[in-house]
Amino acid sequence: MSEEETPFISIIIPVRNEEKHIQECLEALLNQDYPMDRYEIIIAEGMSEDNTRNIIENIMKMHPGRIKMLDNQKKLASPGLDMGILEAKAEILGLIGGHTIAPHDWISTLSTILIESGRNVAAVGSTTLTANANPVTEAQQIALNSAFGGFQTAESKQITSDKKSDVYEVNSVSFAFYRKSVLLEVGMHDEKLFSGDDFEMNYRIRKKGYKILATTRAKVKFYRRTTIKKFYKRMYEFGQARALITKKHHDSFRIYYLVPTLFVIYLFGFGILALITLIVNVFFRYYLLGNFPFLNIPFDTVLQWFFVAVLGLYFLLTLLFTVKSITRFENKKGAIYLILMYPIIHIGFGLGFIRGVFPYRTIKPQR
Numbered sequence: 584m585s586e587e588e589t590p591f592i593s594i595i596i597p598v599r600n601e602e603k604h605i606q607e608c609l610e611a612l613l614n615q616d617y618p619m620d621r622y623e624i625i626i627a628e629g630m631s632e633d634n635t636r637n638i639i640e641n642i643m644k645m646h647p648g649r650i651k652m653l654d655n656q657k658k659l660a661s662p663g664l665d666m667g668i669l670e671a672k673a674e675i676l677g678l679i680g681g682h683t684i685a686p687h688d689w690i691s692t693l694s695t696i697l698i699e700s701g702r703n704v705a706a707v708g709s710t711t712l713t714a715n716a717n718p719v720t721e722a723q724q725i726a727l728n729s730a731f732g733g734f735q736t737a738e739s740k741q742i743t744s745d746k747k748s749d750v751y752e753v754n755s756v757s758f759a760f761y762r763k764s765v766l767l768e769v770g771m772h773d774e775k776l777f778s779g780d781d782f783e784m785n786y787r788i789r790k791k792g793y794k795i796l797a798t799t800r801a802k803v804k805f806y807r808r809t810t811i812k813k814f815y816k817r818m819y820e821f822g823q824a825r826a827l828i829t830k831k832h833h834d835s836f837r838i839y840y841l842v843p844t845l846f847v848i849y850l851f852g853f854g855i856l857a858l859i860t861l862i863v864n865v866f867f868r869y870y871l872l873g874n875f876p877f878l879n880i881p882f883d884t885v886l887q888w889f890f891v892a893v894l895g896l897y898f899l900l901t902l903l904f905t906v907k908s909i910t911r912f913e914n915k916k917g918a919i920y921l922i923l924m925y926p927i928i929h930i931g932f933g934l935g936f937i938r939g940v941f942p943y944r945t946i947k948p949q950r
Contacts, residue, residue, distance in 0.1 A: 590698065592622035592690055593671035593763075597655065597663030598681035599629030602638060604806050605681050609642050612679075613649065617690040625670055626681075627655040627663030635681075661772035661780040668766055676761045678781075682806040683758055684714055692801045693760040696750055705765040705793035706785070708756020714804035716913060722920035723807050723814055725911055731904045732928050750798045755785040758803045765793060773831075779824025786828070786835050811923065815931045822935025830940070840936060847933030849893065857890040901925045 594612055598605055612624055628636055636652075643650045653670060655663040664678060675694055679685060686692075689709070697707045713724045726732035769787040772780045785795055808814045822843070829836045860871050860883040872882035905921045912918055 589618055589621045590675055590694065591673045592617070592675050592677060592694055592760075593667070593673035594622060594624045594677040594679065594690070595627070595664055595667030595671065596624065596679055596681055597627045597629065597660040597667070598631065598635055598639075599655075599658055599660075599663075600631045600633045600635060601681035602631070602634040603682075604684075605635055606638050606642065607684055608679075608681050609639070609650070611685045611687070611689075613642075613646055614687060615685070615690045616688050617694075619649065622690060623672060624650045625667040626650060626652045627666045628652050629655040629658040629660075629663055657774070659774070659777060661776065662774045665771045665774070668763060668771055671763060674763050676763050676766070677759075678761065679758050679803070680805070682714075684804040685709075685758075686802060689801050689803065692798070696796065696798055696800070697760045697762070700750075700794075700796060702762075703792070703794055704796055705788045706756055706759045706761045706795045707750075708753070708759035708795070708797045709801040709803045710797065710799045711757060711805050712802050714806045715809065717809070718912075718914050718917035718920050719809060719811065719814075720807040721912055721914060721917040722924045725908045725917070726921055726924035726928060729904055729908065731900060732925050749800055750796055752794055753797045754789065754795065755782045756795055756797050757781060758805075759795075765791075776824055776827060778820040779828055782824070783828045783831070786832060790832075811920075811927060814924070815927050818928050818931030819935040819938075822932035822937075823939040824935075825932075826936045826939025843929040843933035844936045845933075846897075846929050847937065850930070853886070853890050853893075857887045861887055897926075 596608070596612075601608070609624070613619075615622070626639055628639065639650070639652055643652065651670070653663075653666050655666060657663070660680075668676060675697060677690060677693065693707050693709070697704060700707065713720050765788060766784075769784065769791055772784050774780070776783055789795060808817055825840055829840065863869055863871050864881075864883055870881040870883045872886065874881055901922055904925065905918055908921060909915065909918050912921075
C-alpha cells in the first residue's frame with residue numbers, strides 16, 4: 584500500500600501506576616495489522632510509583648525506535664495527553680489509556696473511518712468492553728449501559744440504542760482517533776478538570792461545528808474498577824466533573840443531570856426529617872408537623888409513608904432493570920451486585936454534582 588493509503592499515525596498513552604496492565608496494552612498496540620513503520624507510540628509517563636516505568640523501558644529495548652516516553656510531571660491524564668499531542672508527528676492521533684487493550688485492527692479500522700468520513704468529522708471512537716470480567720465489573724458495565732444507570736450518557740447510548748449503521752454520530756467518545764489540527768484549534772484538554780476532560784473537549788469540538796462518530800467495528804477491552812469503593816469514587820468524580828463543565832459551558836447542561844442530584848437531596852433531606860419525626864412520634868407522643876387541614880391525619884405520618892413509598896418505587900425500578908439484565912451476565916452472581924450498582928451510581932453522581940456546584944474549597948483530584 585502507498586503512504587496515501589496508510590497515513591502516519593501517532594498513538595498517545597498517558598499512564599501512571601499501570602504495572603498490572605501496561606505490558607498487555609503495549610503488546611496489543613505493537614502487534615497491529617497496520618504497517619509498523621507507519622505509526623509511532625508516545626507514552627506520557629506520570630511519574631509512576633510502581634514498576635510501570637521499568638516495564639515500559641524493557642519493552643522499548645525489545646522494540647527500538649517504536650516507542651517514545653515523555654515525563655509527565657503533572658501526573659494526571661489530561662496534561663499527559665496534551666504533551667503527547669504536541670509531540671506527535673502525525674495529523675491523525677489515537678488516544679488510549681494504559682489499562683485498555685486494543686484489537687489488532689484498531690489503528691486500521693478507526694483511521695480508515697476517520698479519513699473516509701470527511702474533514703468535518705473530527706473524531707471516531709471505539710466501543711468499550713470489559714477486560715477483567717467478574718461479577719463486580721460485569722455489573723458496572725451493565726448498569727452504565729442501561730437507561731436507568733447511564734442516564735443517556737455516550738456509553739449507554741452506544742450499547743443500548745438500535746443502530747441502522749455500525750458507524751454513528753455521538754456527543755462524546757473514548758479511546759478515539761482525532762485530527763490533530765482540530766485539537767489544536769479548540770485548545771486540547773482543560774487541565775483544570777481532573778475528570779471528564781475528554782467530554783469537555785469533545786463538547787468544544789462539536790461547538791466548532793465538527794462531528795464526532797463512534798463505531799462498533801473497533802471494540803477495545805477496558806480494565807474496570809474491581810471494588811465497589813473504587814467504582815463509587817469514580818461516580819463521585821464523574822458527578823463533580825459534570826457540574827464543573829456545566830458551570831463552564833451552561834448550554835451543556837442536561838435535565839437528567841438533576842435526577843440523581845434530586846434523589847440524593849430527597850434521600851438525605853427527607854430521610855433525616857422523616858427519621859426525626861418518627862423518633863419524636865414514638866418516644867414523645869408528639870407530632871412536630873401537626874395535622875393536614877380538614878383531615879385528622881398527622882402530617883408527620885404522611886411524610887414518613889411518602890418517604891417509604893418513593894424508596895419502594897426506586898427499589899422496584901432497580902429490581903426491574905436487574906431482572907431485565909440477568910440474561911446478559913456470564914456469571915449470574917453479578918445480578919446481586921447490579922442491585923447495588925444503581926444506587927452507587929445515583930448517590931455518587933448526585934453527591935459529586937452537588938460538590939461541584941457548591942465548592943467550599945478548591946477542588947483537588949482524588950487520585
